[in-house]
Amino acid sequence: MVDEPVIEAKQVSRYFLAAKKGLLESIFRREIPIVRAVDNVDITVNRGEVVALVGESGCGKTTLGRMLTTLETPTSGEIIFKGETMNEHNKSRFRGKIQLVFQNPLESLDPRMALRDIVVEPLERMNLTSAEKTSMFENALSYVGLESRNFAYRRPSDLSGGQRQRVAVARAIVSNPEFVVLDEPTSALDASVQSQVLNLLVKLHKNFGFAYLFITHNIAVARYISDRVAIMYAGKVVETGPTAQVMTHPKHPYTQALLSAVPTTENKDLTPPVGEVPSLINPPSGCRFHPRCPYVMEVCKTTEPPLRMSEGEEVACWLYK
Amino acid sequence: MTAQSTELQHATLQVHDLSIVYKTIYGELKAVNKLNLTIGRGESVAVVGESGSGKSTLGLSIVRLLPGNARYSEGGINLDGQDVEKLKDRDLTRMRGSSVFMIFQDPLNALNPVKRIKDQMFEALKTRNEREGGSADKESGQRELVESLRSVRMPDPELILNRFPHQLSGGQIQRVVIAMGLLMRPKLLIADEPTSALDVTIQAQVLKLMRDLQREYGMSILFVTHDISIAYAISDRIIVMYAGEIVEDGSTEKIIRKPLHPYAQALIASIPKKSKDQGDLTTISGSTPNMLNPPSGCRFHSRCPFVMEKCITNSPNFIENDDRRVRCFLYGG
Amino acid sequence: MIVIFLGFGIIEGTLQEVGSLINRPSLGWLLLPSNPLALNFAQKYIPPCWIGSASSCGSAVNFLGTNDEGQSILSRLMYATPHDALAAVLVVTIAIVVGMFVGTTSGYFGGWVDDILMRLTDAFLALPGLILAIAIAVLLGPGFTSALLALMTIWWPTYARFFKGQAVQIKNRGYVEAAKLNGIRSFKILMKHLFPNSIDPIIAYATLDFGTVILTYASLAFLGIGVELGYPEWGNEAAVGLQFFPQYWWMAIIPSLLIMAVVVAFTLVGDRIQDLVGGRVNR
Numbered sequence: 001m002v003d004e005p006v007i008e009a010k011q012v013s014r015y016f017l018a019a020k021k022g023l024l025e026s027i028f029r030r031e032i033p034i035v036r037a038v039d040n041v042d043i044t045v046n047r048g049e050v051v052a053l054v055g056e057s058g059c060g061k062t063t064l065g066r067m068l069t070t071l072e073t074p075t076s077g078e079i080i081f082k083g084e085t086m087n088e089h090n091k092s093r094f095r096g097k098i099q100l101v102f103q104n105p106l107e108s109l110d111p112r113m114a115l116r117d118i119v120v121e122p123l124e125r126m127n128l129t130s131a132e133k134t135s136m137f138e139n140a141l142s143y144v145g146l147e148s149r150n151f152a153y154r155r156p157s158d159l160s161g162g163q164r165q166r167v168a169v170a171r172a173i174v175s176n177p178e179f180v181v182l183d184e185p186t187s188a189l190d191a192s193v194q195s196q197v198l199n200l201l202v203k204l205h206k207n208f209g210f211a212y213l214f215i216t217h218n219i220a221v222a223r224y225i226s227d228r229v230a231i232m233y234a235g236k237v238v239e240t241g242p243t244a245q246v247m248t249h250p251k252h253p254y255t256q257a258l259l260s261a262v263p264t265t266e267n268k269d270l271t272p273p274v275g276e277v278p279s280l281i282n283p284p285s286g287c288r289f290h291p292r293c294p295y296v297m298e299v300c301k302t303t304e305p306p307l308r309m310s311e312g313e314e315v316a317c318w319l320y321k
Numbered sequence: 322m323t324a325q326s327t328e329l330q331h332a333t334l335q336v337h338d339l340s341i342v343y344k345t346i347y348g349e350l351k352a353v354n355k356l357n358l359t360i361g362r363g364e365s366v367a368v369v370g371e372s373g374s375g376k377s378t379l380g381l382s383i384v385r386l387l388p389g390n391a392r393y394s395e396g397g398i399n400l401d402g403q404d405v406e407k408l409k410d411r412d413l414t415r416m417r418g419s420s421v422f423m424i425f426q427d428p429l430n431a432l433n434p435v436k437r438i439k440d441q442m443f444e445a446l447k448t449r450n451e452r453e454g455g456s457a458d459k460e461s462g463q464r465e466l467v468e469s470l471r472s473v474r475m476p477d478p479e480l481i482l483n484r485f486p487h488q489l490s491g492g493q494i495q496r497v498v499i500a501m502g503l504l505m506r507p508k509l510l511i512a513d514e515p516t517s518a519l520d521v522t523i524q525a526q527v528l529k530l531m532r533d534l535q536r537e538y539g540m541s542i543l544f545v546t547h548d549i550s551i552a553y554a555i556s557d558r559i560i561v562m563y564a565g566e567i568v569e570d571g572s573t574e575k576i577i578r579k580p581l582h583p584y585a586q587a588l589i590a591s592i593p594k595k596s597k598d599q600g601d602l603t604t605i606s607g608s609t610p611n612m613l614n615p616p617s618g619c620r621f622h623s624r625c626p627f628v629m630e631k632c633i634t635n636s637p638n639f640i641e642n643d644d645r646r647v648r649c650f651l652y653g654g
Numbered sequence: 655m656i657v658i659f660l661g662f663g664i665i666e667g668t669l670q671e672v673g674s675l676i677n678r679p680s681l682g683w684l685l686l687p688s689n690p691l692a693l694n695f696a697q698k699y700i701p702p703c704w705i706g707s708a709s710s711c712g713s714a715v716n717f718l719g720t721n722d723e724g725q726s727i728l729s730r731l732m733y734a735t736p737h738d739a740l741a742a743v744l745v746v747t748i749a750i751v752v753g754m755f756v757g758t759t760s761g762y763f764g765g766w767v768d769d770i771l772m773r774l775t776d777a778f779l780a781l782p783g784l785i786l787a788i789a790i791a792v793l794l795g796p797g798f799t800s801a802l803l804a805l806m807t808i809w810w811p812t813y814a815r816f817f818k819g820q821a822v823q824i825k826n827r828g829y830v831e832a833a834k835l836n837g838i839r840s841f842k843i844l845m846k847h848l849f850p851n852s853i854d855p856i857i858a859y860a861t862l863d864f865g866t867v868i869l870t871y872a873s874l875a876f877l878g879i880g881v882e883l884g885y886p887e888w889g890n891e892a893a894v895g896l897q898f899f900p901q902y903w904w905m906a907i908i909p910s911l912l913i914m915a916v917v918v919a920f921t922l923v924g925d926r927i928q929d930l931v932g933g934r935v936n937r
Contacts, residue, residue, distance in 0.1 A: 056520040071831055095837030108828025112850045118829070122836040160608070171832065190371050190609070191547060195591050195602040202597045217521060220550075224593035224602065244596065261525035263550040265577050265592065270554055272525030275476070276490060 004047045005080075006179050006211040007068055007098075012077035014038040014063050018281055033281045037063045039235040040077070042307060045179065050205060050212040052226035052243065054219065056258075058277055059232040065181045065215045069100045081179070096122055096175040103184040105164035109156040115167055116152040122175040140170035143207075144200060162193035166200065173204060181213045186221065198225060219262045223247050231255050234278050234288040241313030251315045253293045287318070295319060333508050333541040334360040334383065338396035341378050345390065350612045352378040354565040355395065360509065365535050365542040367552035367573070369588065370562035373609045376545045379562075380513045383543070384423050385413060401508050418448045422502035426514040428494035432486040438497055439482035442466050445501040469500040473530055492523035496530070503534065509541045516551065528555050549588050553577050561585045564610050564620040571645025581647045583625045619650070627651055719904040721895070727908050730886035737798055738888060738916070741871045742864040745805045750860060752806075753813025758848050760814070761821025762840070772818070778811040784873065791879040801880020805871060813856070820852035862924030865917040872913045888913050 018033040038060040045051045045068075055061045066072045068079060070091050079086050081094055099122070102108035109118050119140055120133040128136070134152070141151060144166040156164055165185060172180055182201070186194040202225060205212060216222050222229055223243055230240040231252065239252040250256045257273035275292040278284055284291050290300040299318050310320040336358040343350040353375045360366050370376040381387050383398055385405060398405040401420040408416060417423075425431060433441055446462055449455075463482075470478035473496040486494060495515055502510060512531070516524035532555060535542055544555050552559050552573070559576045561569045561584065569582040580586045590603040607624040610616050616623055622632040632650055639646040640653045718728040760771035778786075787804040794800030824830060825848070833843050874880050875889025888909045895906030 056522060069835055071835060092837055095835070098835070100832065100835055102828035102831070104828060108832060110829040110847055110851065113829075113846075121833060121838065124842075125837055168828075175836065191588070191591060192371065192605040192608075195593070195604040198593070199601045199604065202601070219521070220593045224595065224597055258522060261522045263525070263528070263548070263554040265550055265553050265589070268554060270525040270529050272522055272529055274474075276492065276523070277520070 005044045006047050006049075006082060007213075008042075008044045008080045009064070009068060009074075010042055010078050010080065012038060012041050012043075012064070012067060012074045012079060014060075014067060014072065015075045035280045036235050036283065037280060038067070038074075039283075041232075041235075041237050043230055043237060043240070045211045045213055047178075047211055048209045049228060050214060050226045052222035052229045053213055053215045053232060054217065054222045054229055054258075055232035056217055056277060058234075058280065060235040060280075061215050061232050062183055064232070065100075065183055065213060068179075068213060069098050069181050070094065071100070095125065097178050099172040099175065099177040099180045101165075101168050101172050101180065101182040101185045104188055105161050105168060106156075108168050109164055109171075111156050114153045114155065115159075118156070119167060119171045119174055122171060136174055137170075140174040141167075143173065143204065144170045146170070160193075161189050162196060165189065165197050169197075169200065169204070173208065173210075176208075177210055179211045179213070181215065183215045184217070185214075187216070187218065194221075201225065219247075219259060220264075231258065234283055235280055236288060236316065237307060237314075238289070238316045239313065240307075245313060251310065251313060251320060252289075252317050253295055253319075254289045257292075287316075331362055332359050332399075333362050333364075333401060334358070334543065335399040336379075336383075336396070337399070339379075339382065339393070339398060340395035341375075341382050341387065341391055342394040343378075343388075343391050345613070348613050351394075351615070352391070352565055352612060353382065356565075356567060358560065358567065358570075360541050360543060362508070363535065363539040363541060364558065365532070365544065365556045366558045366560060367544045367546060367556035368560045368562055369546060369549050369552045371547055371609055373564070373612055374562040375565040375612075376547075376562050377513055380423070380511050380543060380545045383509075383511060384417055384421055386423070415452060418445075418505050418507075419452050420507060421509045421511060422505055422507040424495065424498050424502065424510070424512040424515045426517055428491040428498070428518060431494060431498050434486050436485075437482070438484055438486070438489075439463070439466060442469070442482070442497070442501055442504065445504045449505050465504070469504050470497070472503065472534070473497075473500045474526060475500070490523075492519050492527065495519065495523075495527055499527070499530065499534075503538070506538065507540065509543060511543045511545070513545045514547070515544075517546075517548075524551075531555060549577075550592060561588070564615055565612065566620060566648065567646075568621065568648045569645065571643075571647075575643065575645060579643075581642060581645070581652065582621075582649050583627055583651070584621050619648075718908050719902075721891075721905050722898060722902070725886075727891070727905065730891060731888060731909060731912055734886045734888055734891070737885070738868050738871060741802060741805065742867045742920075744802060745809050745867045745871075746860050746863050748806045749809035749813050749863075750856065752810040753815075754817050754849060754852065756810070757814035757817025757819075758821040758844055758852060761818035762825050762844060762848060768818075771814070775811045775814045778808065779815070781808075783808040784870065787870070787874060788877065788879055791874060796880065797882050798880060798885075801871060801874050804874070804880065805867060809867070816856060816859075817852050820855070821848055824848055824851050858924055858928035860924075861927050862921055865920030865924070868920070869913065869917050 014037050016035040016037055018035050041060075041064060043051075043053075043064065053061045053065060063072065067074050070079075070086055073088065081098070084090070084093075086094060109115075116134060116137045119137045123133060123136060137152065141147070146163065146166055156167070159167065168185075185201070186197050189197060198221065201212070204210075212225075214222065214225055226243045228240060229243045229246050231238050231246070231254065233254045239246060239250065239255050241251075246255065247259065250259055254273075257271075260267075261270055261272045263270060273292050278288060278291070284301075286302045287293070287300040287305050290296045293300065297318060303318075305316045305318045307314045307316040308320070336356055339353055339356045339358075340351060341353040343352055356375075356379065358366075358379075368376045368379060378387065378391070382391075382393065383400060383405060385408075393406050400416065403412070403416060403420070405416070432438070443462060443466070446465065466482060467478045470481060475481055475493065475496050481489065481493070481497070489497065510531070516527055519527065528551065531542060531544075534540055542555070544552070546552055546555075549559075556573050558571065559569075559573050560567050561576070561580075561582060563584050569576060569580065569585045576585060577589065580589050584605075587603065587605045591605065593602055605624055610620060610623075618634045619625070619632040619637055622628045625632065629650060635650075637648050637650045639648050642652050718726070718731070720726055721730070756771050756775065760768045760775075787801075787808050790804035790807055791800045794803060830843060830847050833847060838846075871880075872887075872889035872892075875887035876893045878890065878893065881887050881890045891909040892906050892913070895902075895904075895909060899906050
């Protein structure tokens, strides 16, 4: 695997206003609280790599994923695709090269459209004839393991959850993308169907070599499918590194807590961390994990640790030099 | 606290040949089929199955919270010495407060949104006091509420008591619900996927809490889930359900380490343990059966890698094997 | 009943139009029991056939009685049907189309587009509908078209509100974002994804609305607004008939009953469809 970045986020942040700024607020100059959904994050996905973005709800992983697809614009920082910075003006150049697979199979396909039309929608801008589009559709379906003869003019409501996700994946690959963001693609599926879809994703990755960013809260799935993993907490990336390494020897105290809280069939006793995930409007000062960290030191309370290299990984923690 | 050592007189829950049928516009659907189950005092049992297995129906049937189109077509449920089906409304309400308490999947709808936490918890307290004949003045009641919130590891209990449900997170609400349950001191706690809406770390907190409470108060637990890893963490005994029937029932350790029934084996095998470089994930071919028209013979036969001739026509009975029961011709019958 | 109403309205309306075009107005009453416009003083003030003795109404032609000019009320009401049918269909359709464009665009784009369009919609909604319709119709002068225009103007804002609500929900759905991601232009997204998916809940409501339009139109006609000279609008007939109340009560009552019956028919059908389809509109 060549270490050539397909997409990079540099010091990317995304802040939201917690409420709409109406007339009253402007007149009285009330401060509207800001939600720091993603705060100064760096992340890279290399060519042909599968990176898992792991974290719990509210950590900002979905927002970060969406920024990488240009569906949302960063409040600050830049996103660079194959050496080119993406912004409002050149967004259209990247259409078709970056794709997204959504979590909810019910909502990601237009219930009023025929499956064929759904899958070839990404090819809109490519002036193909109807016959050409149909053959692209058939190809894509065969790659995701569905019988195209029966399905071309069916509707999403005729399919099961697993089949709909396959169609969503077919739509994502039909434009031959270089980078695909998958936002919890299997979380809404039954366990046995999950395995089928994961196998499919691995197979496609082997065949086509796209780069994936796989967003999930499920550690086992992340461990199975990814080459590298990035752990997010409260809007920040706290640890990234090769999957095997991070999973067996987690460095960041949050990663350690997260891994030991996951129920596995190896260990009956769960040791959860104390406390709750912090508010993103008023995050704790310094390191955001410090109120819950068993190794907290004075410096953690005042200064945010930067993401730094340490033994082949990047960690944001004052425990590591 | 091993599985089969409970004597029937001391059993908290006894389900005998239970069948539950739903009436739908497409016909009759037998969600639970002649099910037999015993839970002893202080025992934690996990019921594991996928959607359509009947596990939720089982839980709801014990507290008689089934929807209107369901009926108890066969068998009976004996909870803490009482026949659940025959209970009159007043006794049913009392049973729900004292013998059994249920926690549901969705924390958002579990509490009354227009009442403060402390008012709702006081209700629980009052119910228990009425039942046990005690009475509580506001002060000692308040103290007891704070104590119960502390026992569910809730930080700042006094603050929480004054809040409304929408001001709490999902994990906090589930803990409040558990605390309310504890105030009632039920003999059996039924939990239907209580952690699937929660984050992993909160889930771990809630699971650990339930285990601690089980040990401390000798409470029995019936934990319904689709995730066998969670079942491992929470239970002493596991029951695997498929298409409305129990297919395997035994101690947690044994079932996880050496599952006997092919479906149980498939469930355990499909947990992604390794990395993709080590090969594909095991999947179960086919899909969950249509309960309006369940398969003939052994209900798992069309998806079973070890299917034999007789599996298609005959339905296996339970075989006692290695300190548990399995419903599979591979082990006899 | 509705099918008959609409069908007849269309046929009759066509006949009238064609008739007036080729200068043969008698085409318009071809299908009617009698000429609704001819003066026939011999037959005036005949009560409906079920009153009094069997032979008092003369012939079946005057089944619903006659008016002060001897014209069969049945014929006159039938003659006026196309206007009501057309009003119902046209006003609701235009309201949906305009409302869909305004509402969906507003909901999808948000920002200043939303603000402007919604303020516009709110402005119309704030004014009492009937009054506004009267004002517009009077401004535009007498005639069927001005009544129609007035109604269309007050009708679309409710639909705009509804479509905006739909758009706000739909724009966050996966398939819309997927389309955005693939560079589909906004207009196309609106046409392909938003419009078709917004329509469903509105069908039941629209059917109900046909009845309301007819009622409002009849109210206008009752007040004499938007009526053409000599044309026997249902509402107008009722108004005129009031002058002869209570002696020749049928002149006022019969048209009113007809209006009521048609409105109720639409309401019932709309309700039924709503039960089947399950739509919901915030009014």
